[in-house]
Amino acid sequence: LDVIVSLLLNAAFLVSxxxxxALGLGVIYGLLGVINMAHGEFVALGxxxxxxxxxxxxxxxxxxxxxxxxxxxxxxxxxxxxLSRLVRRPLDAxxxxxxxxxxxxxxxxxxxxxxxxxxxxPTPGAxxxxxxxxxxxxxxxxxxxxxxxxxxxxxLARSEFGIVVRAILQNREAASxxxxxxxxxSVWAFGLGAALAAIAGAxxxxxxxxxxxxxxxxxxxxxxxxxxxxxxxxVGVLIGVAFMxxxxxxxxxxxxxxxxxxxxxxxxxxxxxxxPNGLISEKRDRFA
Amino acid sequence: xxxxxxxxDFLRLAGGVGAAAFIGTSLAACAPPTTGGGDKDGLxxxxxxxxxxxEAVLAAAQFQSFELAVNQLNGAGGAGGRTITFVKxxxxxxxxxxxxxxxxxxxxxxxxxxxxxxxxxxxEAALTVLPAAxxxxxxxxxxxxxxxxxxxxxxxxxxxxxxxxxxxxxxxxWLTDNVGTKYFVVGSDYIWPRGTSIRxxxxxxxxxxxxxxxxxxxxxxxxxxxxxxxxxSSGADVAWITLAGTDFLTFLTQAHQFGLKAKLxxxxxxxxxxxxxxDAAAGVIASQAYFRSIETDANAAxxxxxxxxxxxxxxxxxxxxxxxxxxxxIAAAVEKADSVDTDTWMAEISNVEFDSPMGLVKVSATNQxxxxxxxxGEVQADGSISILSESAxxxxxxxxxxx
Numbered sequence: 001l002d003v004i005v006s007l008l009l010n011a012a013f014l015v016s017x018x019x020x021x022a023l024g025l026g027v028i029y030g031l032l033g034v035i036n037m038a039h040g041e042f043v044a045l046g047x048x049x050x051x052x053x054x055x056x057x058x059x060x061x062x063x064x065x066x067x068x069x070x071x072x073x074x075x076x077x078x079x080x081x082x083l084s085r086l087v088r089r090p091l092d093a094x095x096x097x098x099x100x101x102x103x104x105x106x107x108x109x110x111x112x113x114x115x116x117x118x119x120x121x122p123t124p125g126a127x128x129x130x131x132x133x134x135x136x137x138x139x140x141x142x143x144x145x146x147x148x149x150x151x152x153x154x155x156l157a158r159s160e161f162g163i164v165v166r167a168i169l170q171n172r173e174a175a176s177x178x179x180x181x182x183x184x185x186s187v188w189a190f191g192l193g194a195a196l197a198a199i200a201g202a203x204x205x206x207x208x209x210x211x212x213x214x215x216x217x218x219x220x221x222x223x224x225x226x227x228x229x230x231x232x233x234x235v236g237v238l239i240g241v242a243f244m245x246x247x248x249x250x251x252x253x254x255x256x257x258x259x260x261x262x263x264x265x266x267x268x269x270x271x272x273x274x275x276p277n278g279l280i281s282e283k284r285d286r287f288a
Numbered sequence: 289x290x291x292x293x294x295x296x297d298f299l300r301l302a303g304g305v306g307a308a309a310f311i312g313t314s315l316a317a318c319a320p321p322t323t324g325g326g327d328k329d330g331l332x333x334x335x336x337x338x339x340x341x342x343e344a345v346l347a348a349a350q351f352q353s354f355e356l357a358v359n360q361l362n363g364a365g366g367a368g369g370r371t372i373t374f375v376k377x378x379x380x381x382x383x384x385x386x387x388x389x390x391x392x393x394x395x396x397x398x399x400x401x402x403x404x405x406x407x408x409x410x411x412e413a414a415l416t417v418l419p420a421a422x423x424x425x426x427x428x429x430x431x432x433x434x435x436x437x438x439x440x441x442x443x444x445x446x447x448x449x450x451x452x453x454x455x456x457x458x459x460x461x462w463l464t465d466n467v468g469t470k471y472f473v474v475g476s477d478y479i480w481p482r483g484t485s486i487r488x489x490x491x492x493x494x495x496x497x498x499x500x501x502x503x504x505x506x507x508x509x510x511x512x513x514x515x516x517x518x519x520x521s522s523g524a525d526v527a528w529i530t531l532a533g534t535d536f537l538t539f540l541t542q543a544h545q546f547g548l549k550a551k552l553x554x555x556x557x558x559x560x561x562x563x564x565x566x567d568a569a570a571g572v573i574a575s576q577a578y579f580r581s582i583e584t585d586a587n588a589a590x591x592x593x594x595x596x597x598x599x600x601x602x603x604x605x606x607x608x609x610x611x612x613x614x615x616x617x618i619a620a621a622v623e624k625a626d627s628v629d630t631d632t633w634m635a636e637i638s639n640v641e642f643d644s645p646m647g648l649v650k651v652s653a654t655n656q657x658x659x660x661x662x663x664x665g666e667v668q669a670d671g672s673i674s675i676l677s678e679s680a681x682x683x684x685x686x687x688x689x690x691x
Contacts (some may be wrong), residue, residue: 010513022479048338115342116534118565128548132517191513192499208510211342216375217508253514257505258477 003129007250009129013138015144016224017200019238022222022229024150024196026237029226031189033090034083039222040215041104042071042194046201046212048108051117060122061204064144067202068195075194079187084246086137087186101215113191116209117226144167150284152192153234165189221245224268229278238277243279244268298368329472331367331622332660333358333374333615334393334423335676336414338381338405339582342507342534343616346406346607349560350428351376352598354403357615360593368623372615375399383413390414394421400628401426404612406478406607407532408432412439422630426618426636428610430455430555430576432483433657435684440657441689444630446637448610448617448649450577452487455555458662459575461490462677467551468525468574469497474515474539475506480529484555501526503534512539516546529554536602537564544568558605559673566671577660578646579673580608590645603671609645611660616642617651647681656691658683 020045028036046067053063076099087092124134156162168175168182176182200218208214221244226241229236244264251260270278333353358372360393382529386405393399394417402418403426405411411427418425418646424444424564434440440447457600463469471492474631475481481504481592489495489499500522503515519527526552538558543552544567557574580591580603583604592602618633620640638653649663661681 003517005515007514010511010517033568089550109340114340115348116345116537116564118537120567120570121545124545126545133520133547135542137545138513170611204510207542209534209541212536214510233662249511249514253503253518256504257509257515261506 006132009134011246011249012142014243016142016222020145020196021218022162022191022198022225022237022241024193025222027224028193032186035095038101039197040219041101042197043218044200044215046204050119050202050205051210054119063202067198071198072191072195075185076191079190105212116211119205123208124197171172228268239279292301332399334399334402335374335376335404336389340377341380343381343406349604349608350611353612357612358612361619367619383409386410386413388419415439426614429607433481435478435483435486439684448614451684455575456487458679462664464495471499471528472522472523472524473502473521473528475504475530476532477506512542520549524550527552539569558640559603560605562667563603563671568602569667570669572667575664576606578609579663579665586643587645613644614651653691660684
């Protein structure tokens with residue numbers, strides 16, 4: 001039993017963290033149609049926010065506020081300053097975000113150095129759950145991630161913001177005619193996506209090392225998860241993440257970590273081939 | 289819908305994620321070279337390592353020790369009157385960039401020798417370029433020797449780090465006496481961990497022990513929670529860790545958080561890793577040619593000069609001191625040969641010795657690896673490493689290598 005419990009807990013941690021990253025990526029893609037190749041750098045930004053907070057002697061928990069604020073600020077600046085000019089040029093937007101991801105990596109490297117940084121564990125110690133030992137902080141991180149994910153999905157589905165953004169998506173011109181400032185909503189949506197990635201970075205930081213290139217590690221599974229889940233559907237994204245991160249954790253002990261990582265990608269390709277519109281697919285409606 | 293990207297485009301572009309990561313590491317390599325002036329007959333060295341990327345944590349100690357040796361020698365008249373200059377390059381622990389930079393150092397900068405490198409994949413890459421250019425490579429990291437057909441035997445290759453018979457052979461019997469004989473191996477998925485595991489398993493079998501599990505992880509693994517549970521449920525006494533660079537630090541952090549019961553042992557542990565995260569590294573058993581805590585006059589003088597130049601708490605390790613030794617051995621050979629002609633001074637490389645901070649070192653005439661002592665130590669809560677056992681200098685053993 002303890003084997004299964006620890007397997008589930010370990011998978012839950014990875015899934016919840018990658019889900020935050022993927023949800024952010026999905027929000028930006030689903031709502032704006034922009035593939036944000038610099039999304040991983042928002043994760044790194046959040047992790048460095050946690051490093052800054054703890055290394056200056058402040059409690060770690062402040063990072064859970066600072067990281068999304070920084071992420072949202074950077075994301076909104078990016079959207080309003082650059083990407084808003086590329087609304088009808090999605091391929092250019094991809095190239096721009098790809099270039100920006102390299103620029104961000106170099107900025108992080110210039111500011112913080114290439115050497116890995118550590119963030120002290122805010123809740124040291126481990127707890128026993130049905131015979132399995134699990135670090136307390138991982139449990140806290142799972143809970144925080146789940147709360148944020150549920151809140152985000154509800155916000156997108158129920159709030160006026162979510163409804164307006166969906167209206168923009170269905171028909172930008174009609175929405176504008178009805179008095180919606182599409183540009184302004186896009187800026188907020190991009191900020192929301194970036195904030196989700198940054199808070200994921202802050203949640204990961206105490207369990208790993210903070211490096212300028214860490215974003216790529218989380219971007220790849222999040223990316224595939226978004227595709228797999230049916231791009232632009234939050235619940236689909238969560239299923240995609242469970243497939244990507246969960247399966248890898250479960251397979252690794254049996255077939256080796258290297259083969260497991262490759263194998264999950266192969267399975268993802270097969271799944272996409274069989275269900276090109278995502279694992280859960282209704283007709284062609286984006287996000288809702 | 290014209291401005292929206294269709295699902296198919298998204299799929300097609302997904303491949304770009306990998307490309308993004310790749311280009312990221314390429315650009316990371318643009319460190320400005322610090323070319324010195326120097327007389328025409330001076331000694332010009334290339335220093336190549338991963339200042340960025342997976343092994344970045346080890347670069348500072350390696351470079352600073354190298355630079356310290358150059359500065360000290362120049363202050364004392366250089367290499368037999370020749371001023372030593374150097375060119376510094378970053379390969380981001382990426383073999384493609386190692387090849388590019390090795391080519392640059394050999395053909396464009398025309399250095400007399402290249403010193404540095406951490407990961408074996410960097411060494412393998414550099415050796416596809418440098419011997420052909422008749423530019424000797426001085427590799428300063430402990431490694432797998434000739435296991436798994438690694439490139440370790442070449443007239444233009446000198447290793448100043450340890451090979452398995454120097455680093456692992458003394459360690460396993462010590463573990464048998466002091467910790468236990470049941471092992472679980474966790475390494476990065478490349479030639480160093482897999483090659484050294486071969487020697488480990490031979491030694492464990494000779495002591496009547498067993499290896500309960502063996503797992504290798506791709507570079508950049510960020511979660512080791514599953515293997516941590518497996519180590520404990522296997523009942524292993526020793527968790528034998530050969531993860532590289534950042535991944536090793538990640539593992540230590542998580543092993544500490546999960547409260548791993550098995551004793552952590554690593555031939556990669558040294559003062560730099562211990563200093564990077566003392567909380568997580570405390571208690572780890574290490575086996576190296578050098579720890580800061582070695583009590584000799586040569587080491588005291590070295591540490592004094594090192595802290596004066598780079599700060600009181602700047603850590604240094606066997607990789608660094610081996611780089612320091614490499615510069616001194618090259619300078620001594622050049623001085624003895626009184627020439628910077630490669631074949632002339634390289635003919636003297638095994639005829640010189642150096643009283644280094646790690647003890648007397650000498651390059652073997654048989655295989656051009658280095659005779660050095662070994663120390664077994666344990667990381668303390670303050671990040672220092674206390675020496676538990678010490679073995680005399682032994683010849684490097686590379687079966688089948690006769691130069």
